[in-house]
Amino acid sequence: MMEMVAYYQALSSYITTICSEVASCCQAEEAIHLQNGLQALQAQIQRQLMEVKLHAH
Amino acid sequence: MPIDTAVYRRIANGLASRRKYAAFPGNLPLKKEHDRIQNTLDTYIDYFRKSADAYENTENHLMYKSGQSFSYLKDGTFRFYHQEDWNALAQLTKKEKNTHLSIGAEYSLKEAGALYRDELLDAGIQAHLGNVQAKGSCELGLWKEEEFDPRLELSLQAQASLLSLQGQAKIGTKNMYLQARGDVDVGSVYAQATCIFNKEEQNLEASIGAAAVQGEGSIAFHLFGAKVTVSAQGSLGSAEASLTYRYANKEWEFGSKLGFIAGLGFKIKVSY
Numbered sequence: 001m002m003e004m005v006a007y008y009q010a011l012s013s014y015i016t017t018i019c020s021e022v023a024s025c026c027q028a029e030e031a032i033h034l035q036n037g038l039q040a041l042q043a044q045i046q047r048q049l050m051e052v053k054l055h056a057h
Numbered sequence: 058m059p060i061d062t063a064v065y066r067r068i069a070n071g072l073a074s075r076r077k078y079a080a081f082p083g084n085l086p087l088k089k090e091h092d093r094i095q096n097t098l099d100t101y102i103d104y105f106r107k108s109a110d111a112y113e114n115t116e117n118h119l120m121y122k123s124g125q126s127f128s129y130l131k132d133g134t135f136r137f138y139h140q141e142d143w144n145a146l147a148q149l150t151k152k153e154k155n156t157h158l159s160i161g162a163e164y165s166l167k168e169a170g171a172l173y174r175d176e177l178l179d180a181g182i183q184a185h186l187g188n189v190q191a192k193g194s195c196e197l198g199l200w201k202e203e204e205f206d207p208r209l210e211l212s213l214q215a216q217a218s219l220l221s222l223q224g225q226a227k228i229g230t231k232n233m234y235l236q237a238r239g240d241v242d243v244g245s246v247y248a249q250a251t252c253i254f255n256k257e258e259q260n261l262e263a264s265i266g267a268a269a270v271q272g273e274g275s276i277a278f279h280l281f282g283a284k285v286t287v288s289a290q291g292s293l294g295s296a297e298a299s300l301t302y303r304y305a306n307k308e309w310e311f312g313s314k315l316g317f318i319a320g321l322g323f324k325i326k327v328s329y
Contacts, residue, residue, distance in 0.1 A: 003153075004079055004081075004091075007077055007079075010075070011075055011094075014071065014072075014075055018068055018071070018072075021064060021068060022068075025061050025064040025065070037101075041094070041097050041098075041101075044090075044093070044094055044097070045094060047090075048087070048090050048091065048094060051086075051087060051090070052087065055084065055087065
């Protein structure tokens with residue numbers, strides 16, 4: 001379980017990096033669309049992270 | 058604004074190297090949610106790769122003025138990508154960092170496309186004739202808490218289709234517009250396999266299928282900041298066979314599915 005906690009934390013951090021990258025490399029409308037989707041994915045990862053942490057203890 | 062497709066490909070490779078299989082034995086909700094996250098990652102990997110291909114295929118069209126159309130027909134190109142994180146030093150010093158390798162290739166006999174742009178309409182269609190795609194990833198870990206605990210995860214996917222079509226259109230003004238996107242594969246054969254081997258778990262999943270027409274599409278309406286999305290996917294004239302074998306924590310499962318148009322399957326699960 002602790003391995004998965006580290007995995008979700010690293011994945012969430014990478015999604016944050018991508019969100020800022022798409023702002024500079026994509027056209028404005030596409031960037032907003034992607035950022036909304038990536039933020040939803042990040043929320044999903046955070047919820048899973050909390051669940052895994054609960055099961056780890 | 059110039060589009061840097063190298064960034065798109067780097068993001069796709071970065072996401073691909075962060076895919077991970079997890080079984081969560083005895084906890085189905087966690088497993089299902091993990092699989093949903095991995096499926097979403099796959100969607101973004103495909104999006105960034107396909108967008109990079111589409112931008113590269115049509116970059117000449119950006120030079121065309123509003124109201125003009127542009128079309129092309131060319132010999133297919135071979136595309137190859139790979140991502141390697143060997144972490145050799147970490148493996149030699151008994152660290153828990155995994156070695157990750159991912160590789161993929163795509164080839165089409167012919168590629169064609171047509172695009173049109175004016176103040177209210179921006180539409181394009183790309184076609185790949187005789188399209189073959191294959192991708193695979195491998196993750197290897199040797200140590201856990203400085204103990205030798207080998208873990209191997211392999212994933213392979215391949216697809217061949219007679220005709221692969223992608224289309225997108227945007228109609229409307231800046232504040233109020235309709236956006237549609239669709240992917241259709243005609244005459245496709247696909248196969249995928251996943252293997253997991255470690256002390257606690259051995260898992261093998263394999264499936265192969267064929268579909269006369271397989272596609273997915275979405276339509277989104279943008280009305281002054283509000284967005285409504287309708288999406289669908291389906292196949293017509295399809296057949297699929299799958300095989301699973303899983304052993305983890307005193308529980309094994311064997312399943313098979315063989316279907317034509319509508320799938321039928323069975324699953325046996327034993328716990329002790």
